[in-house]
Amino acid sequence: MWDFIVERRSQLLINGFNHVYLVFLAVVFATIIAVAIAILVTRLPKLEPVANAVSAIGLTIPSFALIGLLIPVSKIGDGTAIIAVTFYAVLPILRNAVVGLQGVSPTLLESAKGMGMSEFTSLYKVRIPMAWPVILAGIRVSTQMSMGIAAIAAYVLGPGLGTFIFTGLTGYGGANAFNNVFVATVAIIVLALILDLLLIILGRLTISKGIRVA
Amino acid sequence: MSETTATSSGSVTGAEIRLENVTKQYAGQKVAAVGDLTLTIPAGEIAMFVGPSGCGKTTSLKMINRLIEPTSGTIMIGGEDSRKRSADELRRTIGYVIQGGSLFPHMTVAKNIALVPKLLGWDDDRIKKRTDELLDLVSLDPSRYRDRYPRELSGGQQQRVGVARGLAADPPVVLMDEPFGAVDPITRQRLQDELLAIQRELRKTIVCVTHDIDEAIKMGDRILILQEGAQVAQYDTPEVVLGSPANEFVEDFVGSGSALKQLSLARVDxxxxxxxxxxxxxxxxxxxxQRAQAAGxxxxxxxxxxxxxxxxxxxxxxxxxxxxxxxxxxxxxxxxxxxxxxxxxxxxxxxxxxxxxxxxxxxxxxxxxxxxxxxxxxxxxxxxxxxxx
Incomplete structure (x- = not known):
């Protein structure tokens, strides 16, 4: 196994980097999309059940199926991989963002309004900073999940460690088949843990001391 | 008694507020929340709005800074129709203090106080100077409290910061909604005294909603007692309200022991x-x-x-x-x-x-x-x- 890793170390590193990069891009897009939808939902409360239903149903769509559905639209390649991963990444963040934004006390918002803050100022000075810890918790869940889903995205020739897994699966029984799957899986787990650690650090840096837990 | 002239030391920086036939009718409700309220609050005075819950006192207050838009009628502040400016601009010139201070938990004390000056585009030096000045005014040592977060303060301290925040941009009018409702009686009394001391210097026009008649008697230059639908039961100085209540409703509301309540009318000085x-x-x-003995x-x-x-x-x-x-x-x-x-x-x-x-x-x-x-x-x-x- 060790020889396997040493032989393919440059390929592993490149694919590992691409894997993380795919997840990073997807989570960034997902955060922007999710927060935007959540803001819309908090302004139009009627949309809330819709958003919740979509995020619940969305998670039940098998990722293979979604990729299959996307291929006719966005062709085989990186683009499809990013769209697919982003789709799943949105869901946990959306849920948390709605909860977080709605959790800001109406009294505080009225007091912001009473001081002469516009809707927009109140959003970026009060609402989002106060909802941020909850949103960030959603981002963490989303990142972990995306690391796994990104592996499947390799099916459409997307970048990442998933290619090792697929090589292993298609050549099952052959030499190194197990090694391919095993090494890539462990690498994904390790990278996921590192990303989570980075997000925790991001939280320490960006969550106001006034609302941080402990 | 003419306390406003006898005990005032600062010059008036407040503006007159005039409500003319102000009505608020919510859709689907038969009775107006506020029906045809006409009222003048002279510049530099404290007007206390009291009444049973649901009488429309808070609605009336919130119409002054247009958190609630009147259905009809006019509100003039310093002789100018409050609808002449955008609601946001208007609100930046009216201090707003609510129960518990309502501080933003993710901002430091200094940032909370600096909010309105920031919205008005003051430069950083001026904001910092003003913040420290205000903390001093509400008896909080700036160097100790400036960088604290609201959760690190007691209820009374939070309320003090709330008052400082309301006064930050030196607004001529300050609205207060049950400002001292969330603190214990001893702290409340101290905060009331402090506010009166501040008012003695600043002479703002303060409109304050309370359900506590004793607070109204103590704080108010004038007391507005409202019945349901914001019908004015009486609007006068505390002395007159206590000495000759306008009707049975006022009498009941003021309650017994008005001789004792008179104690709230006289000030130590x-x-x-x-x-x-x-x-x-x-x-x-x-x-x-030695010095003390010499003086007896x-x-x-x-x-x-x-x-x-x-x-x-x-x-x-x-x-x-x-x-x-x-x-x-x-x-x-x-x-x-x-x-x-x-x-x-x-x-x-x-x-x-x-x-x-x-x-x-x-x-x-x-x-x-x-x-x-x-x-x-x-x-x-x-x-x-x-x-x-």
Whole structure:
């Protein structure tokens, strides 16, 4: 196994980097999309059940199926991989963002309004900073999940460690088949843990001391 | 009584507020929440809105800064129609203080106070200077509290910051909605006194909603008593409301014990204070004792470097070589505090008197029990005269 890793170390590193990069891009897009939808939902409360239903149903769509559905639209390649991963990444963040934004006390918002803050100022000075810890918790869940889903995205020739897994699966029984799957899986787990650690650090840096837990 | 002229020291910086036939009718409700309210609040005065819950007092207040838009009628602030400017712009010129301070938990004390000045585009230096000035005004040491977060403050301190935030951009009008509803009675009394002291300097036009008639009597230059639908039951000075309630509703609302409530009308500085021997921390005890004995005093008031009373020991308690900080700071009262509050303090401290402070908590003098009871007798005689003829 060790020889396997040493032989393919440059390929592993490149694919590992691409894997993380795919997840990073997807989570960034997902955060922007999710927060935007959540803001819309908090302004139009009627949309809330819709958003919740979509995020619940969305998670039940098998990722293979979604990729299959996307291929006719966005062709085989990186683009499809990013769209697919982003789709799943949105869901946990959306849920948390709605909860977080709605959790800001109406009294505080009225007091912001009473001081002469516009809707927009109140959003970026009060609402989002106060909802941020909850949103960030959603981002963490989303990142972990995306690391796994990104592996499947390799099916459409997307970048990442998933290619090792697929090589292993298609050549099952052959030499190194197990090694391919095993090494890539462990690498994904390790990278996921590192990303989570980075997000925790991001939280320490960006969550106001006034609302941080402990 | 004309307290506004007798005890004012600052010049008026407030603006007159006039409500003309203001009505708020919610869709689907038969009775208007506020029906045809007409009212003038003179510049530089405190108007207290009281009434049972659901009487429309808060609705009336929120119409002044257009958090609630009136269905009809006009609100003039400083002679200008409040609809002439955008609601956001208008609100930046009206202080808004609500129960508990409603501070933003993710911002420091300084940032909370700086919000409106920031919205108005003040530069950083000016904001910082103003923030410190305001913290001083509400008796919080800027260097200690500036960078704290709201959750690191007590309820009373949060409320103080709330008041500072309301005053930040020096607005002519300040609206307060049950500002001291969330703190314990002792803190509430202290905050009321502080606000009165601040008002003595600033002379803003303050509109304050409360459900507590005692608070209204104590704080108000005028009291507006509202019945359901914001119908004015009476709008007058506390003296008149207590002395001749307009109708049964007011009488019931003011409640019994109006003789006792009269105690809330007279202020400590109307009774008069006496000077007391004072000492600074670190002074030689022997010298201080000598000074006190020469003046015929049996106790001295110990002051800190900012002239605030921090102890009130009897002479026999001054044992050490130098004056030291006492274990307990005396419960001081503001010189605008009511006789009611003064008696409260006197009854528990065993000195038969109370230390009186001026704006910023600086030592002012001492008031004693006899002068308070004399004043009470005089007031009762006067009240009798009024009711008999």
């Amino acid at each position: 109307e009774v008069g204070t006496f000077p007391q021997t004072t000492a600074k921390i670190g002074e030689s005890s022997a010298e201080v004792i 005093h049996r106790s001295v008031v110990v002051l800190d470097e900012r002239n605030r009373p921090v102890g009130w020991p009897w002479l026999r308690q001054l044992k050490g070589e130098k004056i030291v900080q006492s274990e307990h700071a005396p419960d001081a009262i503001d010189r605008r505090a009511t006789l009611n509050d003064a008696l409260d303090v006197m009854l528990v401290n065993g000195h038969g008197g109370a230390v009186v402070t001026d704006a910023g908590g600086a030592y002012f003098g001492v008031v004693d029990f006899t002068s308070v009871t004399d004043q009470m007798r005089a007031m009762q005689e006067k009240a009798h005269e009024v009711s008999n003829g």
